[in-house]
Amino acid sequence: xxxxxxxxxxxxxxTAAVTKGQQSDLSGTRIFINPGHGGxxxxxxxxxxxxxxxxxxxxxxxxxxxxxxxxxxxxxxxSRTTNNTSDDLPLSAIATMANSxxxxxxxxxxxxxxxxxxxxxxxLYRGYDDQPVYPASKTMALILWQKIFEKGNCWTRENVWxxxxxxxxxxxxxxxxxxxxxxxTMPGVLSEGSFHDYIPEGWRLRNNDFLLHESxxxxxxxxxxxxxxxxxxxxxxxxxxxxxxxxxxxxxxGTNDASMPLDNATVTLMPGNRKxxxxxxxxxxxxxxxxxxxxxxxxFEGVPDFMDDSTDVKVTANKSTLVDFKMQFDTTIxxxxxxxxxxxxxxxxxNQEFVFSFSLPMDRDSVQKALIYSPLADFxxxxxxxxxxxxxxPAVSLNVKTLYTIRLTTSACSKWKxxxxxxxxxxxxxxxxxxxxxxxxxxxxxxxxxxxxxxxxLWFDAPLEQSTAPGxxxxxxxxxxxxxxxxxxxxxSDGKGGYFxxxxxxxxxxxxxxxxxxxxxxxxxxxTFGTGRDIKFxxxxxxxxxxxxxxxxxDISVFWDPEASGSTTGTDNPLTTFKAxxxxxxxxxxxxxxxxxxxxxxxxxxxxxxxxxxxxxxNATSKFGIWVFGDMSMNILEYWFYxxxxxxxxxxxxxxxWAGWDLKMIPFxxxxxxxxxxxxxxxxxxxxxxxxxxxxxxxxxxxxxxxGIDNPSxxxxxxxxxxxxxxxxxxxxxxxxxxSLVTIDVYSSEGRKVEQIINxxxxxxxxxxxxxxxxTLPDGVYLLRxxxxxxxxxxxxxxxxxxxxxx
Numbered sequence: 001x002x003x004x005x006x007x008x009x010x011x012x013x014x015t016a017a018v019t020k021g022q023q024s025d026l027s028g029t030r031i032f033i034n035p036g037h038g039g040x041x042x043x044x045x046x047x048x049x050x051x052x053x054x055x056x057x058x059x060x061x062x063x064x065x066x067x068x069x070x071x072x073x074x075x076x077x078x079s080r081t082t083n084n085t086s087d088d089l090p091l092s093a094i095a096t097m098a099n100s101x102x103x104x105x106x107x108x109x110x111x112x113x114x115x116x117x118x119x120x121x122x123x124l125y126r127g128y129d130d131q132p133v134y135p136a137s138k139t140m141a142l143i144l145w146q147k148i149f150e151k152g153n154c155w156t157r158e159n160v161w162x163x164x165x166x167x168x169x170x171x172x173x174x175x176x177x178x179x180x181x182x183x184x185t186m187p188g189v190l191s192e193g194s195f196h197d198y199i200p201e202g203w204r205l206r207n208n209d210f211l212l213h214e215s216x217x218x219x220x221x222x223x224x225x226x227x228x229x230x231x232x233x234x235x236x237x238x239x240x241x242x243x244x245x246x247x248x249x250x251x252x253x254g255t256n257d258a259s260m261p262l263d264n265a266t267v268t269l270m271p272g273n274r275k276x277x278x279x280x281x282x283x284x285x286x287x288x289x290x291x292x293x294x295x296x297x298x299x300f301e302g303v304p305d306f307m308d309d310s311t312d313v314k315v316t317a318n319k320s321t322l323v324d325f326k327m328q329f330d331t332t333i334x335x336x337x338x339x340x341x342x343x344x345x346x347x348x349x350x351n352q353e354f355v356f357s358f359s360l361p362m363d364r365d366s367v368q369k370a371l372i373y374s375p376l377a378d379f380x381x382x383x384x385x386x387x388x389x390x391x392x393x394p395a396v397s398l399n400v401k402t403l404y405t406i407r408l409t410t411s412a413c414s415k416w417k418x419x420x421x422x423x424x425x426x427x428x429x430x431x432x433x434x435x436x437x438x439x440x441x442x443x444x445x446x447x448x449x450x451x452x453x454x455x456x457x458l459w460f461d462a463p464l465e466q467s468t469a470p471g472x473x474x475x476x477x478x479x480x481x482x483x484x485x486x487x488x489x490x491x492x493s494d495g496k497g498g499y500f501x502x503x504x505x506x507x508x509x510x511x512x513x514x515x516x517x518x519x520x521x522x523x524x525x526x527x528t529f530g531t532g533r534d535i536k537f538x539x540x541x542x543x544x545x546x547x548x549x550x551x552x553x554x555d556i557s558v559f560w561d562p563e564a565s566g567s568t569t570g571t572d573n574p575l576t577t578f579k580a581x582x583x584x585x586x587x588x589x590x591x592x593x594x595x596x597x598x599x600x601x602x603x604x605x606x607x608x609x610x611x612x613x614x615x616x617x618x619n620a621t622s623k624f625g626i627w628v629f630g631d632m633s634m635n636i637l638e639y640w641f642y643x644x645x646x647x648x649x650x651x652x653x654x655x656x657x658w659a660g661w662d663l664k665m666i667p668f669x670x671x672x673x674x675x676x677x678x679x680x681x682x683x684x685x686x687x688x689x690x691x692x693x694x695x696x697x698x699x700x701x702x703x704x705x706x707x708g709i710d711n712p713s714x715x716x717x718x719x720x721x722x723x724x725x726x727x728x729x730x731x732x733x734x735x736x737x738x739x740s741l742v743t744i745d746v747y748s749s750e751g752r753k754v755e756q757i758i759n760x761x762x763x764x765x766x767x768x769x770x771x772x773x774x775x776t777l778p779d780g781v782y783l784l785r786x787x788x789x790x791x792x793x794x795x796x797x798x799x800x801x802x803x804x805x806x807x
Contacts, residue, residue: 023228026074031222032103034079034094034180035062036110036190038087045113045648048605049249049569050202050282057196057205058109059083064215065109069222077101091179099185105140105225106188107218108180111205113197115609116250116566120157121148122192126181127164134187138162140225141189147217147224148193151237151320154200156252165190191218197566199249200257200283204239207279209287213237213320216289220318230318233290238323240265240284240300244361245386247282248573248599250563256324261285265327266302293317298325305330331416335360337408337424342494347431349461349495350400350525354392356408361387361415370412374405387415397525401432435530436523437461439496441515442632442659443537450539452506452720453586455660456515457632462523463497466490472521472529473499476514483513487584497523502660508733508766509718510541543719544663546781546802547625547702550614550679553592556580560609562596570604570686572597578608584697586627586661587725587806591699596684597692604686608698613642613678616703618668623704625665626682629697630658635690639666640681643673656684656696665704719786721771725804730771732757732784734799736764740790744769747783754782779806 035058037044045054059080066076079094080087089097098106112122123145125137132138141162149155165177181188193214194201204210216235223230241259251257261284267276269288276286292315299310306327313321339357342348356367367390368381378395398404408424442457443450456475469490475483484504491498507513514534521529562568562576575597585591598604616624628637637653649672653664671677682698719734732744742762746755757771786799 021227023226026069026072026222026226026228028075029105029222029226030075030077030101030103031069032077032079032098032101032106032186033062033065034098034106034108035059036108036180038080038083038089039085040083041085041088044088045196047113047196047199047202048567049199050196050206052196052202052205054111054113054196055083055088057111057211060208060211061109061193061215061218064212065107065218068215068219072219072223072228074222077103092183094180095183098188099183103186105136105222106181106184106186108188108190109218110190110192111194111196112192113195113566115560115611116197116199116564116568117252117560118156119195119198119201119252120155120159120161121145121194123162124165124168124178124181124190124192125162126177126184126188127166129164129167132164134184136187137189138164140187140221143224144189144191144218144221147221148191148214151213151217151235151322152194153322153324154204154239154256156198156255198252199566199569200247200251200261203261203282204285206281207283207285210237210283210285212289213287216320223318232317233292234315234317235320236269236288236291236296236298236313236315236323237320238286238298238325240267240278240286240303241324241326242306242329243326244329248571249569250561250573259326262303262306262327264302265300268299268301270297270299272296291315298323300325300327303327305333331414332418333360333414334418334421335362335412335414336420340426347429350397350430350433351394351462351495352398352430353495354406356390356392358388358390358414362390363387363413363415363417364390367408367412370409372407372409374407375399375402377404398430400430402430404428404430433461433527436464436521436527438517438529438533441535443515443535445535445537447537449541450507450513450537451658451660451662452509452539452544453502453661454507454658455500455502455629457659458499458515458517460497460499460523462495462525462527463492464490464499465522465524465526469499469521472518473501474516474518475501475503476516477508478512500659506720506722507539508735509539509543509720511718512536512538541718543799543801544724545623545625545665545704546724546804547623547704548781549700549702549804550616551610551612551701552588553699553701554588554590556590556592558610558612559592560611562594562606562608565607565609565681567605567607567681567683570598570600571606572599576606581697584629586699588699591627591629591697594682594684594696594698596694596696598686599692600686601692602686602688602690604692606684606686607640607681608683609681610679613680614701615676615678616641616668618674618676619705620669621706622668623665624668624671624679624702625663625704626653626701627661627699628653628656628664629661629699630656631691631694631696632657632659633684633691633694635687635694636685637664638683638685639679640683641671641673642678642680643671644675647673649673649677650683655687656690656694661697661699719784719799719801721784721801721803725806726771726773727807728772730773730803732769732771733767734786735766736762736788738764738790740764740788742767743787743789745785745787746773746777747785748780757784773805773807777805780804 037055069076123141125141127133196202240262245260247260263280265278267286296313301308307330336359338359341355380393382391406426413419440459486502486504489500517533519532563573579593580590581593596606633656639651641649651670721730721732743759744757
């Protein structure tokens, strides 16, 4: 038989592989661990919704990994072992430490964040996708991704996500990539184990054993990479969930996270009688490691209102057995009435809505039949989706000054036909009411500085008679002339009534206006207002500044829904939305409409994230502002920015105590950090006195930079231009106190005079001029400068306003 010759190179490789063989442990392997970030500082990523700090999670994973690797006789180095500001080292310094340690492999441990909707592992190595600087880095990155993916079953995507950093960050420049990998002299990987801004994962990351589970996955990766004998024991990890209820926070539909985790369970592993006591951090996680292969049984106990249960599991060596177990609700529990709003201590309105809250989902028909009112009255019923909250309203008005009794009899039963334990009874007296009352309003009487675009809001103690109310409520200017209304709305809540409207034209600067309510105004029962009332207010005296638009809110697709924006918490998921609004807007094609519902008395955060993250610069003399249509909620409005290093900067903008459009501005000096800022979010932060439900609109986020010509200032001439932005033509308005020579010039934003609108004598009074911008003027920001010359009583300092030309 003819012998085949084997090339020497192949023979040497084969001999080396046989010589090395499979190792029993990691003896001789030098591993450098870098737990990313450090110190609870501004460049750390703190998830408000779950109170998770990435620096803390990274460190716990790193310390656990060190222990596990040392147990396998590896030599381990770490860039930090504590979580203080001093631990937040420059990336180049970390790489230098790894090089000095002469490590065989470098691992940087992180979790990821983007838009709150994603949860998957990501591994990054130095180089291009198909050209790693160290080929072993890509080999290990693929192993790491697979091992971390296998230890979880709550991912939103399943595609392998392993990338070279030069390909992943092309906008940073050619071959720039991650600083922590840039100068390494050994293979290295940056591991993003999961997404901490995906709220279900954020809660899991609060559990130290969940972090330990990721460390075990990292150990398995090193075992495979270094060809070490696999572990001879396995892991059981799982989540207990409610079979009926979904979370109030965002979750990816179709994933296991659609079911609410259950807290505080006791999980027992048999045989062995090992017990795990689950935490109360909304994750339902339990964990057992170092288990010999074989068949086991898990027992789940101690969750209030749920049946004790068990399941069989099989443990495999060097693997994690994942258990996502839904516990069954105890259908034998007796339901109870937990709340009735309003508290029936004082007298109530003639059309009061009553809200009954139950501890369990109820059989709707049985509850409605079990509610008995005396004297008899007809009511309408409305249930929430979970059949736990019932709203009851009189179909017609209750009698005034009458004692009523509400009985909830024992025929009311739960969804599982279990009756309430005892009858509930309440009594109340309807109010003695002789006239319609105004309870609150905007603008308030004698208010100054009101926006030129207000929404008038009037709330009464009863719904108004809609056919006659618009004629009984007027808006008058300072000459007593009625103004045309726009978008009249009637509202009804808690038995009370609201009437809202806007004006078809903006108001003038520094003028007094009157909202007049006639005495013949009446509610749905025919009860009249009794005595007429005038509400007087004065508009702002300073013209609005015009800036450069950085976010128009026209393309709403670039914004994430609040529940997907990462920091949103304490909101009703389906009812809290951000949508395009072509009807209510200040400019362009759309404004952004935010409908929000907070679920708790205080502490909620509703964030709308702009994925475009426009850069607004760093000029300390500049300002930033957004047109905001307020809802008088008394909650807090915040603007969020990124500074250098993507550190989040939260800036208070205002308390939402107005209704209608107003330009809410902040100085750049209020934005922390350094370098160019990026605007990325508008946020509503719930306050204790604030309302739980509201609607806001946002339009034209802008930057305002001083031109050095003139600054808009207070004046009695009330210079304004409408519309703004000006398209084909605009109307310039101003007021003259005496006969004057009037000059209005148009300047570019650089201070160059480009056009004159008028230079002529004019008589006193309110003036309105048509402005047809020259066809040669390009779109952009311009300044209108008004100069008035006449006798001393008719002269004033020049007035400047900014406007936008957009044709």
